[in-house]
């Protein structure tokens with residue numbers, strides 16, 4: 001069954017989402033699903049039982065699920081692979097919701113039992129933060145909703161406060177609701193005697209947001225006159241500019257040709273990606289080098305990923321050497 005999963009490099013999409021993604025962002029979901037039905041998004045679908053039941057009950061809607069756990073993705077994929085109206089994506093939902101969906105394109109976003117990440121040191125992992133409501137204010141249709149179920153009371157209350165501050169309306173707040181579909185975590189917390197809280201929050205104000213990608217999903221190459229001796233100096237170098245950070249984790253000389261493979265971690269704010277660049281002379285013995293994304297890597301072409309190519313080319317270039 002797993003052969004149907006599109007496992008390519010470090011990205012997984014069920015069915016045909018991936019090719020659509022490569023061409024253009026935001027994704028044209030009507031061409032992915034072959035219809036213009038309303039879209040419902042679930043963040044952190046876990047084993048996928050909620051998504052599966054919901055999608056079976058509502059064949060007139062399309063469903064997109066986001067997960068970061070590959071184990072969960074595989075379990076959920078088995079449940080939903082025969083459903084035409086479901087697509088699963090392995091990606092941080094904070095990135096995916098903003099980059100894959102255009103303005104007013106989602107009817108509802110659902111989150112069931114997210115980890116609240118209450119420790120200060122884990123704050124960076126939280127999904128429900130003011131920026132998340134900015135994304136919702138853009139991607140939800142007018143009157144579209146965000147639904148949260150949680151066993152953590154302070155988290156439910158904090159979510160309502162943030163939502164109100166961000167111009168949303170609280171439609172419903174229930175303690176121990178009788179929910180028709182119960183997720184795996186929900187069943188567990190009920191068994192342990194914990195209270196369950198459910199919220200429905202409605203968008204009333206639309207805002208424009210800045211997307212990281214937007215448009216054709218391409219990657220520039222860089223050409224530079226390279227000083228080869230500088231390549232080992234790249235190791236552990238950190239480059240920063242505005243919201244972009246690029247860290248070089250390793251530089252490896254390829255055997256059998258003049259190429260170097262460069263292991264890079266780049267971040268656009270909180271969104272981090274690991275990938276490889278390759279640097280090689282344009283022709284044997286030439287001082288002109290090409291620096292580009294290695295074909296075995298497939299990061300989203302964010303500003304930091306694009307910048308990594310040019311900032312490394314600048315560092316390696318002889319111009320820099322002459323100016324010393």
Ligand SMILES: C[S@@+](CC[C@H](N)C(=O)[O-])C[C@H]1O[C@@H](n2cnc3c(N)ncnc32)[C@H](O)[C@@H]1O
Pocket residue numbers: 043044045046047066067068069072091092093094111112113114115127183184185186
């Ligand atoms: C506590 S589990 C709940 C799973 C399921 N919704 C349930 O109720 O049984 C939280 C899930 O959210 C996923 N998750 C955490 N952060 C995420 C993010 N930024 N984007 C997408 N999924 C995320 C985790 O991998 C995990 O599967």
